[in-house]
Amino acid sequence: MKELLIGNGAIARGLYEAGCEIVSSYPGTPSTEITELAAKFDDIYCEWAPNEKVAMEVAFGASLRGKRACCAMKHVGLNVAADPLFTLSYTGVTGGLVICVADDPGMHSSQNEQDSRHYAIAAKVPMLEPADSKEALEFTKKAFELSEEFDTPVLIKMCTRVAHSQSVVELSERVVPELKPYEKNMQKYIMMPAMAKKRHPFVEERTKKLTELAETSDLNREEWGTGEIGIITSSTSYQYVKEVFGDEASVLKIGMINPLPVERIKNFASKVKKLYIVEELDGVIETHVKNLGLEVEGKEMFSNIGEFSQSIVAEAFGKEVAPFDSIETAVPMRPPVMCAGCPHRGMYYVLSKNKITVLGDIGCYTLGAQAPLSALDSTLCMGASVSGLHGFNKAGGKETEGKSVCVIGDSTFMHSGVTGLINIAYNGSNSTVIILDNSITGMTGHQQNPTTGYNIKGDPAAKIDLETLCKAVGINRVRVVDPYNLKECEEAVKEELAVDEPSVIISRRPCVLLKSVKLNPPVKVDRDKCKSCKMCMKLGCPAISMHGGKAEIDKTLCVGCGVCEQLCKFDAICE
Amino acid sequence: MNKSIMIVGVGGQGSLLASKLLGKLLMNEGLDVKVSEVHGMSQRGGSVVTYVRCGEKVYSPVIDKGGADCIVSFEKLEAARWVEYLKKDGVIITNTQQIDPMPVITGAAEYPENILDELSEKVKVDALDALSLATEAGSSKAVNIVLMGRLAKYFDISYDKWIEAIETTVAPKFVELNKKAFELGYNY
Secondary structure, eight states: OOOEEEEHHHHHHHHHHHHHHHEEEEOOTTTHHHHHHHSTTSSSSEEOHHHHHHHOOOOHHHTTTOOEEEEEEEEHHHTTTTTHHHHHHHHSSSOOEEEEHHHHHHSSSSOOOOOTHHHEEEEEEEOOOSHHHHHHHHHHHHHHHHHHHHHEEEEEEEEHHHHEEEEEOOOOOOOOOOOOOOOOOOOOOOHHHHHHHHHHHHHHHHHHHHHHHHHOOOTTTOOSSSEEEEEEEEEEHHHHHHHHHTTSEEEEEEEEEEEESHHHHHHHHHHSSSEEEEEESSOOOHHHHHTOOOBBBSSSOSSSOOOOOOOHHHHHOOOOOOOOOOSSSOOOHHHHOOOOOTTTHHHHHHHHTOOOEEOOSSGGGGGGGSSTTOSSSSSSSSHHHHHHHHHHHHHHHHHHHTTEEEEEHHHHIIIIIHHHHHHHHHOOOOOEEEEEEEEBBBBTBBOOTTTTTOOSSSOBBOOOOOOHHHHHHOOOOOEEEEETOHHHHHHHHHHHHHSOOEEEEEEEETTTSTTTSOOOOOEEEEEETTTOOTGGGGGOTEEEEEETTOOOOTTTOOOHHHHHHHHOOOOOOOO | OOOOEEEEEETTTSSHHHHHHHHHHHHTTTTTTEEEEOGGGEEEEEEEEEEEEEEEOOOOOOOOTEEEEEEEEEHHHHHHHTTTGGEEEEEEEEEOOOOOOOHTTSSOOOOOHHHHHHHHHEEEEEEEEEHHHHHHTTOGHHHHHHHHHHHHHTTSOHHOOOOOOHHHHOOOGHHHHHHHHHHHHTTO
């Protein structure tokens, strides 16, 4: 049977067909749907872990017990899980272990543009790189086979255009391998120096064997063209190359990006007149090919920044691109914004109004950085707001303590914010932490997390009590406010900044997009009362705009949160 | 049949459902299909674009400038934003709805007046008030399907096959509403 699946859906299908039984992940664009769609199969146990390191270790444990396991994450998630990855390379596996990592060239929804292929090389584990959904499904099954045959975790590298592009796949039945009996194996699984010293040579030997495999495996393939040039490429770049050249150029399509073949590349090079490499982000294949002493052009022609397309490839090779029409009028930008009724807005307004320095974090609430709220001072990585604020205050002392806070979402706090809070309590900085608790993982599209009381299937689960948790790590001052109540938020922020001890403010209200949230009727502007003061415009609410000199509220967007009503001094906004 | 279609709009307007419908329809026609979606941050009220390509064999999942046979726009400013992606003989099908982007709301930029007139001088534009038609069909959220109905006019695929694709794509309780929305767009 044929089906149209996004790359991530094809991976999920591959997990199902390969008999994978355990999936543990933390959501992150563009990887989230792998786990969400795997969870639709009742035969696979799936869970959202608090972070990627936990997820990978769960997958390790499942493999240790002999079952096929997987974890999926975005590229920056692999940074968090890098610790287990590097030593998993030494222990190897019992049940097949597949780690999916999704890069985001072009940064559609990410804070950096790192190239995960470097991890495969650094951790000395094989990495497969599918170029469409069909390959995503096939490679997932192949990855489990390789994992068990070569005693190694296997990375599958996705990118946005493969992860989020639908293409046609062929479905097969699920086949679950026989459960391996559990046997204690200290030499393989206890990585203390004496044992690890013996495992490292195994890893080097394994890479040699995998390189031999790369020489013949159909994961890599030659497509001989009619012309004289040869192009080595992989992933979505392969698609652009084929779109431009068709059968004109010879192509060595790389499906296993680590380890790369040696003889096969030399042979390919010898059969073409001029050799090129087309790869997004860093010149990983190029470095390898140049190390073989071959003459090749790659990053001289192509940027290591952003995504490619067929036109980018065509232009680099001096080919004509399609003509098009333009208009003269400048089209205003349309950046993403916090939704109308977003519970983060009220707290951000208060912070912005009081000119407070705000160390931010990763999530929807990063959008508070944009005008007119312009509420943030920094955003680094998951959890960095809390630990960063501690450092900021240690460096700034009294000068910063009374006018700086950090903001972090509920899911991000569970991911890696709580360790920063432990540090604040333990090493005693007078820091004020604001947890923006919207009771869901928002940005990635509403995933449950340990604070929501539900698991990935939507079934009731243990619910972490944030107040109790914060108190347990040593914070005495913990208070909860409603971000729809500006007065309450302002009082809390001023009081907690004034006291001489660390504190946590939990700004709590569920994401307005949650189906369980009951919306209020929209509010409207009494044009006679509106004095055009534009106070309501300071909220940056997409439902409010100025028309004919007066404020106007879009009733299709407004959810009646009432925050703008509180700002209007002339009672011009009402139900 | 080789076609490249772009679906553009504002995050949250329902472009994912439209692209899913279109993808399924084209696959049912026995064509190779690629649909490139956008997830994550830009979905939060930002400018979003989905590429749908079909043919005997489709390699690239994306469409470049001068590459789209058709641009279906859920909002008129978005039609203008992506006009350079239209082929020389292509058509823009656009909703006449105006949604102010944040720079316009804050006063940092102005929403260009008569943008559709300017577009029409340069390229073929098929504009309709899809919001009113969707509301007439029963929900303002059905703008996406109204526009798919309009798009069907430019395809050599029977009306029934579109309806079949709607029936297998949308949730059962919304099928009738969406069939009505499709019809209103088609017969506009």
